[in-house]
Amino acid sequence: MVVWFTGIPSAGKTTLSQRVHAELLAAGCNVRLLDGDLLRHQVSKDLGFSKADRDENIRRIAAVAGELADTGVVVLVAAIAPYRAVRDEVRHKLKNFTEVYVNAPLAVCEARDVKGLYHKARLGEVKGFTGVDDPYEPPLRPEVECRTDLETIDESARKVIDYLRRRLPDTLG
16 A cells, blocks of 8 residues: 655655654554655656656656555655646556645644745745645545644544554554
8 A cells, every 4th residue: 555645845744654654663564654855865866846847756756655565565655746636647556545635724834844945935045845836736535634733643643544444454453
């Protein structure tokens, strides 16, 4: 299974996926976490931030995730994946796909931004920043939605784990 955590920058994708990863590991699950920021530097360092390059980045991450999932691994992917069409494309290519919408208002994400990227985008120092001058298209029907501005990390993680338990009862009991 591939579990894709999508949302705007600083919504909590990495934090939430790390918590779910830790819980699945503790339950004895064969699980791997793919972080979109790290993979961008490893498998997509030749790409820029145009729409075509962002889409290609997501396709590459999906290819890696799909290969792992085909070996029986539960793969957690934390990546913005800002465009709905490429997320839907990935959904149809992968056999067992779950979309987790990590949802928080833009103002909350800007306040959380420890890297200062929103500030730089507002000043025009960073161009094409998702949520500021490049769109984020929210999922229309995610399997799980976590409102990280209203829920604790534990509450959000529990929603994801409970969903996965229903989908993978033999793996997670």
